[in-house]
Amino acid sequence: xxxxTLLQVLDSTVRLATPLLLACLAGLYSERAGIFDIGLEGKMxxxxxxxxxxxxxxxxxxxxxxxxxxxxxxxSLLHGLASIxxxxxxxxxxxxxxxxxxxxxxxxxxxxxxxxxxxxxxIGEGRFEGITLPGAEELAGVPVIGPIYxxxxxxxxxxxxxxxxxxxxxxxxxxxxRFGLRLRAVGEAPEAVDTAGISVVGLxxxxxxxxxxxxxxxxAYLATALQAGFVxxxxxxxxxxxxxxxxxxxxxxxxxxxxxxLFGLLQAVALRYQNIDLGVFVVPVQFMDALPYILTxxxxxxxxxxxxxxxxxxxxxxxxx
Amino acid sequence: xxxxxxxxxxVLVPLISLLLAAILxxxxxxxxxxDPIAAFKLMVDGALMRSSGWGYTLYYATNFIFTGLAxxxxxxxxxxxxxxxxxxxxxxxxxxxxxLYIPWPNWYVALVGATxxxxxxxxxxxxxxxxxxxxxxxxxxxxxxxxxFIAAAVLxxxxxxxxxxxxxxxxxxxxxxxxxxxxxxxxxxxxxxxAMFRGAPANVTFFLAIAMCFVVWLLIWRTKLGYExxxxxQSESAAKYAGISPVKxxxxxxxxxxxxxxxxxxNTTMGEAERLVMNATEGAGFIGIAVALMGRSxxxxxxxxxxxxxxxxxxxxELALWTNIPRELIVVIQALVILFTGALDNMVRMPxxxxxxxxxxxx
Numbered sequence: 001x002x003x004x005t006l007l008q009v010l011d012s013t014v015r016l017a018t019p020l021l022l023a024c025l026a027g028l029y030s031e032r033a034g035i036f037d038i039g040l041e042g043k044m045x046x047x048x049x050x051x052x053x054x055x056x057x058x059x060x061x062x063x064x065x066x067x068x069x070x071x072x073x074x075x076s077l078l079h080g081l082a083s084i085x086x087x088x089x090x091x092x093x094x095x096x097x098x099x100x101x102x103x104x105x106x107x108x109x110x111x112x113x114x115x116x117x118x119x120x121x122x123i124g125e126g127r128f129e130g131i132t133l134p135g136a137e138e139l140a141g142v143p144v145i146g147p148i149y150x151x152x153x154x155x156x157x158x159x160x161x162x163x164x165x166x167x168x169x170x171x172x173x174x175x176x177x178r179f180g181l182r183l184r185a186v187g188e189a190p191e192a193v194d195t196a197g198i199s200v201v202g203l204x205x206x207x208x209x210x211x212x213x214x215x216x217x218x219x220a221y222l223a224t225a226l227q228a229g230f231v232x233x234x235x236x237x238x239x240x241x242x243x244x245x246x247x248x249x250x251x252x253x254x255x256x257x258x259x260x261x262l263f264g265l266l267q268a269v270a271l272r273y274q275n276i277d278l279g280v281f282v283v284p285v286q287f288m289d290a291l292p293y294i295l296t297x298x299x300x301x302x303x304x305x306x307x308x309x310x311x312x313x314x315x316x317x318x319x320x321x
Numbered sequence: 322x323x324x325x326x327x328x329x330x331x332v333l334v335p336l337i338s339l340l341l342a343a344i345l346x347x348x349x350x351x352x353x354x355x356d357p358i359a360a361f362k363l364m365v366d367g368a369l370m371r372s373s374g375w376g377y378t379l380y381y382a383t384n385f386i387f388t389g390l391a392x393x394x395x396x397x398x399x400x401x402x403x404x405x406x407x408x409x410x411x412x413x414x415x416x417x418x419x420x421l422y423i424p425w426p427n428w429y430v431a432l433v434g435a436t437x438x439x440x441x442x443x444x445x446x447x448x449x450x451x452x453x454x455x456x457x458x459x460x461x462x463x464x465x466x467x468x469x470f471i472a473a474a475v476l477x478x479x480x481x482x483x484x485x486x487x488x489x490x491x492x493x494x495x496x497x498x499x500x501x502x503x504x505x506x507x508x509x510x511x512x513x514x515x516a517m518f519r520g521a522p523a524n525v526t527f528f529l530a531i532a533m534c535f536v537v538w539l540l541i542w543r544t545k546l547g548y549e550x551x552x553x554x555q556s557e558s559a560a561k562y563a564g565i566s567p568v569k570x571x572x573x574x575x576x577x578x579x580x581x582x583x584x585x586x587x588n589t590t591m592g593e594a595e596r597l598v599m600n601a602t603e604g605a606g607f608i609g610i611a612v613a614l615m616g617r618s619x620x621x622x623x624x625x626x627x628x629x630x631x632x633x634x635x636x637x638x639e640l641a642l643w644t645n646i647p648r649e650l651i652v653v654i655q656a657l658v659i660l661f662t663g664a665l666d667n668m669v670r671m672p673x674x675x676x677x678x679x680x681x682x683x684x
Binding site for chain 1: 349352353354401403449453457458459460462463464466467468470471473474475477478481482607610614645646647649650651652653654655656657659660663664665666667668671
């Protein structure tokens with residue numbers, strides 16, 4: 001493999017890792033606050049549809065992004081209502097949200113656009129275009145560093161840079177602010193947070209809300225930056241890969257970045273090479289597709305470092321009387 | 322006394338939840354500019370007013386009975402088996418291998434053989450998540466989700482690279498031999514004068530599904546193992562104290578659950594398509610969750626809920642055929658049923674409980 005091909009693969013790794021990273025960080029906020037969320041997939045899908053639909057109607061991608069975030073936020077509130085207010089089963093609520101999004105998006109898409117469950121293709125202002133970073137064209141001629149800067153680092157849409165900036169920001173928020181301390185505490189020992197006079201319900205709703213916003217951006221990125229428009233089931237399991245990455249990262253922001261980049265790389269390689277001939281034997285493309293899930297099961301099994309979820313995760317909090 | 326009567330818990334709560342889901346579904350239909358009453362009439366006409374409609378309704382219901390029972394058995398042990406879809410896919414592989422490579426003399430011997438094979442394949446696919454949950458504490462929900470995706474990749478690989486007949490383009494096995502083809506309702510119930518269930522895919526596996534309802538009821542409420550499963554589901558610490566092994570119950574409950582999910586493939590693969598195709602499960606593994614929740618994990622409830630979803634599936638297909646309402650409406654209804662009977666259960670239960678308590682205090 002030559003240098004140019006390597007750059008192309010890494011470039012598409014960055015593009016494919018971005019939605020995973022946003023969704024993974026979304027899950028991180030929610031699960032660190034003690035709310036399991038297997039509805040990441042559904043929230044992304046709803047956001048993908050509404051961002052593409054509104055961007056197609058208004059011709060303004062920023063309106064689309066806003067609509068996507070609102071849609072995802074609405075599903076987040078539903079999840080919060082079910083799992084925080086009514087102390088229902090968080091996993092079942094997540095399953096319901098995934099189906100709700102899968103059904104409603106196609107239903108509304110058919111009603112609005114009559115194109116078999118898709119939105120019209122987005123053009124011009126309706127899409128997030130790549131941004132050329134300052135100096136990219138001038139540096140492109142410089143060997144090695146030039147192409148890396150011009151092709152790999154420059155030229156992505158603004159949401160990609162936002163996603164990567166969210167990693168240090170999340171780290172800082174979680175580990176260096178009072179809010180972060182409380183958020184982590186509410187996922188480990190909500191009764192202690194309650195004793196300190198801080199609202200468990202309030203904190204958890206904030207966490208679920210942040211999760212909704214980030215999933216919204218992830219979905220909008222899929223439909224308005226990575227691709228030009230919404231198609232049925234376009235998230236294609238990315239919400240679950242993000243969930244896998246979150247476990248792989250053991251619920252920590254920097255590890256989340258590495259896990260998402262790894263899973264993004266796997267997708268990029270599978271997309272480009274199909275079956276990989278190693279000389280001795282051929283790695284089938286299906287193996288590459290399944291690898292993130294297999295790796296996650298191995299990590300979960302605790303053979304390679306143990307993944308311990310937040311202690312109060314999945315448990316509704318009942319105040320003592 | 323701070324509980325409501327058993328019948329209210331078993332019947333009233335699911336009915337109110339179902340009503341809420343129905344009202345919201347009607348609002349969705351109004352929202353996309355169609356008439357919910359006309360849509361409902363069309364669904365009833367298409368699914369229940371003709372014998373061929375019933376043939377489809379019962380065909381879908383057969384799938385949902387198997388996957389619903391699978392989820393229900395796991396629920397009794399307080400395990401949430403989200404992996405029915407993957408277990409059914411691998412169960413389909415078991416059916417295909419049994420049908421293709423063993424020369425069966427006739428269909429009923431073949432059905433027994435394929436059932437055993439499907440159940441073993443499905444159960445084995447549930448074994449690793451079960452073992453990891455029991456021994457290593459890996460959350461079963463996450464592992465079974467992961468195993469759904471791994472199953473899809475495995476099936477894709479096997480169909481494309483190993484079982485696809487030479488020269489064929491689509492990823493599917495060869496047609497099963499004549500001797501393994503199951504009698505359909507049309508074969509069984511048509512007389513010389515009148516053809517019943519014409520062209521419908523419902524077949525003899527429906528009766529197997531009914532039989533499994535009874536077997537699961539026996540297992541859960543009439544055997545020592547069932548008692549242990551329920552005790553473990555109610556309270557792990559109490560079960561441990563009574564000498565019940567959590568590892569054994571987790572693994573056994575998941576094996577039974579996976580086996581039931583795997584048997585679902587008999588209906589779609591052996592009964593209908595007569596070869597194994599990529600999308601043989603048709604999402605039935607997930608509908609099992611809704612069915613088990615609505616049926617309160619009781620075999621009779623599962624049977625009724627499966628019939629309801631069979632009706633919804635066939636009715637939804639009719640809607641997609643005759644109106645502008647896409648089939649995805651069923652997915653929305655399914656989501657609402659899961660939401661109201663599963664996640665928002667307390668929203669219905671809490672006010673109802675208060676109501677019962679208030680009326681009792683007056684009396």
